[in-house]
Every structure is written in structure tokens, then in C-alpha cells.
Amino acid sequence: MRALLQRVTSASVTVAGERVGEIGAGLLILVCAMPQDTEATAEALAQKIAKLRLFKDDEGRMNLSLAQTGGAALVVSQFTLAADTSRGTRPGFSYAAKPDAARALYEHFVRRVQDLGIETQTGSFGADMSVALVNDGPVTIWLDTEAP
Known part of the structure; x- marks a missing residue:
């Protein structure tokens, strides 16, 4: 699975003019499933994200995890994270x-994040969504379960 994490002070998702998900401080998680992924892959990614130390401690260092801060997650499906741009100028999504x-x-990924005690909101799978966020830092992290 691939995920793009953005530390935010707030984020929301709107579909057809209706807000379907909204969080305050936490992570906007754009996530993409790949053909080789399994439920175990989704579980491992959820665990990794919950434990990543991306939030500032009292001394201003990124030393706290989402779980430790009580922050929320806004999880949005985004198949375009699988874009193949190796040929031409039009990405492929195979x-x-x-x-x-x-x-x-x-x-499954969303349920695992929730099971870790993280307040979780979502977008609408497969919908044309508008995502708004206030990036904090900015801190943006790319995760790929296939990467070393």
C-alpha cells in the first residue's frame, strides 16, 4: 500500500457540496491499495502510521506519535498514488x-486505524472529492509498504 501523510491543524473532505469528513489536528492520510496488497499489508501500514513520531514534544522536536497526541486521522482513498509516469505525459493507473x-x-485499513484508538474520519471511496487542509510544518511523509 502507498500512503501520503500530511500533518495538519485541520482537514476536511467535501463530496457534491456536502462535507463528509472533517478533523482538527492530526493526519490527512491519502491511501492507495496496490494489486499485491493484503489485509496484513493494511494492518502493518496502520500500525506504522499510528506509531510514527511526527508531532512536536514540549521541546519542539518531532518525538510524538498520532496515538500519543490524541490527534485524529482523515483517511482518503487516492488511486492516483499508483500513477505510472514512465511513458509519455499521461499517467497510467494499472x-x-x-x-x-x-x-x-x-x-480494512480504516477499521485498523480506528482499532488503534485513533479518531478517524473518511472521504467517500471512488467519489470526486474536494480535500481542504491546513498543512502543519509543513510535514509530508511518503510511505510505501514495498519500499525498504
């Missing part, structure tokens, strides 16, 4: 999981 498998893995 590296993304098929929609049914991707939805199941996305939903």
Missing part, C-alpha cells in the same frame, strides 16, 4: 488495485 479489492483494503 499499478493500482482493482476497485473492489481496493475498496475492501481501504475499509
